[in-house]
Amino acid sequence: MNAREQACWFALVFQSKLPIRVINTILVTWCKQAGRTIEDLFAAEAQEWARVCHLTTEGLQKLEQARETIVAQSFLVEQLQHSGISVISVLDEQYPETLKLALDRNHIPPLLFYxxxxxxxxxxxxxxxxxxxxxxxxxxxxxxxxxxxxxxxxxxxxxxxxxxxxxxxxxxxxxxxxxxxxxxxxxxxxxxxxxxxxxxxxxxxxxxxxxxxxxxxxxxxxxxxxxxxxxxxxxxxxxxxxxxxxxxxxxxxxxxxxxxxxxxxxxxxxxxxxxxxxxxxxxxxxxxxxxxxxxxxxxxxxxxxxxxxxxxxxxxxxxxxxxxxxxxxxxx
Structure with a gap:
């Protein structure tokens, strides 16, 4: 995951204030079904979010607010790299399969820091x-x-x-x-x-x-x-x-x-x-x-x-x- 994509993930998971279930549903519809990245997500217009991800008006507003934080998230990415802290998403092959099998969309963490x-x-x-x-x-x-x-x-x-x-x-x-x-x-x-x-x-x-x-x-x-x-x-x-x-x-x-x-x-x-x-x-x-x-x-x-x-x-x-x-x- 490159630095820009990572910053976009941080914006989605931590800055959007969306529930975990909604975030994970976005991952299913946008990433799995549409085959696109989270960087693509924030490059798209709100109309496309609504069409692909079926977000409510409130959800669209939260995603817009999260988009405005991406530059700030880039600084966090650099700080973590400097500190030797890595991150994986639920889409990565290294993400523990046992956790995917144990937890549903309401609870599985979209990101793990390690x-x-x-x-x-x-x-x-x-x-x-x-x-x-x-x-x-x-x-x-x-x-x-x-x-x-x-x-x-x-x-x-x-x-x-x-x-x-x-x-x-x-x-x-x-x-x-x-x-x-x-x-x-x-x-x-x-x-x-x-x-x-x-x-x-x-x-x-x-x-x-x-x-x-x-x-x-x-x-x-x-x-x-x-x-x-x-x-x-x-x-x-x-x-x-x-x-x-x-x-x-x-x-x-x-x-x-x-x-x-x-x-x-x-x-x-x-x-x-x-x-x-x-x-x-x-x-x-x-x-x-x-x-x-x-x-x-x-x-x-x-x-x-x-x-x-x-x-x-x-x-x-x-x-x-x-x-x-x-x-x-x-x-x-």
Whole structure:
């Protein structure tokens, strides 16, 4: 994607203020069906937008306003390139196919910003999610399972919040294995301390940093919820270390079940499990019983399950509701 085309994408996705579903519908009608680029879109007249994309008067006005920001977006493109931050669109071949299969037009991010190697996502990928205020037992479990999976070269994906997310990242990096961080904010909103910590691992090809939001977007609860759909959508298996019956982990785990992901919840033989974990079992999640003395017996089957699910994902036909329909030859 050249710099001009990229600036046009930024204008459409972030400056138009159009809902994601409308943006993705434009991609279907203008790019897939008409075979044209987003640069072509902004070079066209409003009458053609209405004819091809079937936009309302309000939608046409928003697109006109977005067109006026393209020059400013060009500066952002240069800044990102200087910072080593890359971007892919849902039309690019490198865009994760598992995400296209998991999310519909209301939720699939049109753009992903990243630092690191996207090939990490081609590995078997296991998401680990849980409470920001998880207890010591849940955190111990998280560290053990993340380290075990990373040692086996499995990509451990998490959201990098405090608690379970952060512990999953630490467990994976202790094993010097691959891990993916999906941010609930813009990729340029990480602190300098966080960037200093992550940069050597990113350069070594061990950490992939992802964000679906504008590079300067601050953290919001709504963004964290949207981020959770990407975390689970990129994975073959989702492990819940600790959940309440409400909040982000609960919503994320239920979202994973809706995505038809295999969801495992931490369960122990000698103590009660968190209320959210028990409720998820009633909803169809699977128990992951473990003890520190038999982690290989408990965790090894996850690898085989992830492998089988990955094979199924690769052979799954697209559904009309999914943006896998956009997997076409598209050359801006």
């Amino acid at each position: 630092a690191g190697q996207l090939d990490i996502l081609k590995r078997q990928t296991v998401a680990i999610i849980g409470s920001r205020n998880a207890n010591a037992e849940s955190l111990h479990f998280t560290r053990l399972v993340a380290r075990y999976l990373a040692e086996k070269n499995t990509n451990v994906i998490s959201g990098f919040a405090r608690g379970v997310d952060r512990t999953a990242y630490e467990g994976a990096t202790e094993a010097d294995g691959p891990t993916t961080i999906v941010l609930p904010q813009g990729i340029r909103k990480l602190s300098r301390t966080q960037l200093r910590e992550l940069q050597p691992r990113i350069e070594a090809g061990k950490v992939l940093l992802l964000s679906q939001f504008h590079p300067d977007a601050p953290w919001l609860v709504s963004r964290a919820m949207e981020r959770n759909k990407v975390v689970t959508g990129l994975a073959q298996i989702v492990i819940v270390a600790e959940s309440d019956t409400k909040g982000g982990t609960w919503e994320g785990a239920n979202g994973a079940l809706h995505q038809k992901r295999r969801v495992y919840v931490r369960a122990t033989k000698d103590s009660s499990i968190p209320a959210g974990n028990a409720a998820l079992l009633e909803k169809g999640a699977r128990p992951l019983s473990w003890s520190p003395s038999d982690e290989d017996q408990a965790f090894a089957p996850l690898l085989e399950k992830a492998r089988k699910v990955q094979e199924q994902q690769r052979s799954m036909p697209p559904s009309p509701r999914q943006l896998s329909l956009l997997a076409i030859e598209y050359k801006p």
